Amino acid sequence: MKRAIILMNMGGPNNLDEVKVFLHNMFNDKYIIGAPQPIRAMIAKFIIFKRIDEAKGNYKELGGMSPIVGHTKRLVRRLNKIVDADVFHEMRYTPPFASEVLQKVKDYDEIYAIPMYPHYSSTTTKSSWEDLIKNAKKMGIDTNKIKTIDKYYDNKLYNKTIVERIKEALQGDDSKEFELVFSAHGLTQRTIDKGDLYQKHILANVECAKKELEEQGIKFKKIHVAYQSRLGPLEWLRPYMEDKLKEIKDKVIIYPISFTVDNSETEFELDIEYKEVADELGIEDYRVAKTPNHHPYFLAALKDIYEEMKDL
Numbered sequence: 642m643k644r645a646i647i648l649m650n651m652g653g654p655n656n657l658d659e660v661k662v663f664l665h666n667m668f669n670d671k672y673i674i675g676a677p678q679p680i681r682a683m684i685a686k687f688i689i690f691k692r693i694d695e696a697k698g699n700y701k702e703l704g705g706m707s708p709i710v711g712h713t714k715r716l717v718r719r720l721n722k723i724v725d726a727d728v729f730h731e732m733r734y735t736p737p738f739a740s741e742v743l744q745k746v747k748d749y750d751e752i753y754a755i756p757m758y759p760h761y762s763s764t765t766t767k768s769s770w771e772d773l774i775k776n777a778k779k780m781g782i783d784t785n786k787i788k789t790i791d792k793y794y795d796n797k798l799y800n801k802t803i804v805e806r807i808k809e810a811l812q813g814d815d816s817k818e819f820e821l822v823f824s825a826h827g828l829t830q831r832t833i834d835k836g837d838l839y840q841k842h843i844l845a846n847v848e849c850a851k852k853e854l855e856e857q858g859i860k861f862k863k864i865h866v867a868y869q870s871r872l873g874p875l876e877w878l879r880p881y882m883e884d885k886l887k888e889i890k891d892k893v894i895i896y897p898i899s900f901t902v903d904n905s906e907t908e909f910e911l912d913i914e915y916k917e918v919a920d921e922l923g924i925e926d927y928r929v930a931k932t933p934n935h936h937p938y939f940l941a942a943l944k945d946i947y948e949e950m951k952d953l
């Protein structure tokens with residue numbers, strides 16, 4: 642029996658020339674920009690024109706590529722060592738695309754597609770899954786042998802990983818002196834109003850992580866939720882991160898809850914951009930926790946999820 646696991650992620654530029662490819666594919670995704678074609682293509686062209694220089698500048702500061710690439714590849718290598726399947730990854734907006742990876746696994750008996758998103762959203766989970774299935778059908782692959790999972794924000798080992806990452810950020814300091822902000826990637830209010838489950842899942846994940854903190858006797862001065870990465874003129878999920886930071890008294894740990902591997906939103910937006918905002922606001926101690934990445938508990942969580950999917 643030959644089994645494959647495909648980790649499905651968003652992607653990020655592998656080099657500066659791919660910044661345009663990334664933005665082009667993202668803004669031509671009907672789940673990101675809801676407008677019909679050819680209006681969507683026009684909106685995409687306009688946003689890319691406005692955004693490309695700044696985005697390139699940001700990725701340049703990160704060494705000319707997105708950190709999501711290296712973190713995802715390392716996760717694949719580590720997971721490969723502990724499961725009875727061959728592990729691959731595919732990206733929605735940058736290479737390796739679904740078609741390339743499906744070519745490698747087309748003759749496998751079972752294919753397990755695990756989203757790198759613990760929370761279900763039409764903009765991420767659904768978009769990746771639909772794209773994978775569309776490509777599989779095009780290639781004549783029997784789609785009955787491909788399984789997926791919608792969400793795993795409530796997985797115990799995943800939540801234990803979150804707490805481990807928060808403890809690492811504390812570096813042995815007293816948690817009671819800190820406020821904790823769970824920072825989620827934003828989504829337009831319009832998407833939520835259309836029934837997207839993302840916000841519900843984020844808030845439920847925060848409750849699971851809080852329970853894990855309580856079980857381990859870790860207390861914070863206050864625990865908050867905020868949304869980062871707003872873009873354009875629409876109303877996005879609130880509270881916005883820049884407003885939340887104004888409420889922080891003096892010491893804060895930010896936990897980036899939307900992601901399972903670090904990426905430009907954590908290593909640029911949170912580590913650099915919001916750090917500058919925090920400095921200007923006079924926040925004395927601003928720390929960003931790492932995402933799960935290849936933490937042994939997260940690897941165990943993924944193994945757990947895969948084993949459960951086998952029984953479905």
Ligand SMILES: C=CC1=C(C)c2cc3[nH]c(cc4nc(cc5[nH]c(cc1n2)c(C)c5CCC(=O)O)C(CCC(=O)O)=C4C)c(C)c3C=C
Binds near residue numbers: 696900
């Ligand atoms: C309308 C725009 C966007 C929606 C909706 C959106 C949803 C969404 N995104 C992630 C995860 C990531 N997004 C990342 C980058 C990124 N996201 C948007 C826009 C929307 N995202 C843009 C324009 C960008 C590019 C960066 C920039 O130009 O500022 C990334 C990082 C990728 C990387 O290069 O490392 C991730 C990861 C989630 C989870 C989500 C909805 C739930």
Ligand SMILES: [Fe+2]
Binds near residue numbers: 826870
């Ligand atoms: Fe995004």
Ligand SMILES: [Fe+2]
Binds near residue numbers: 869870871906910
């Ligand atoms: Fe952002």
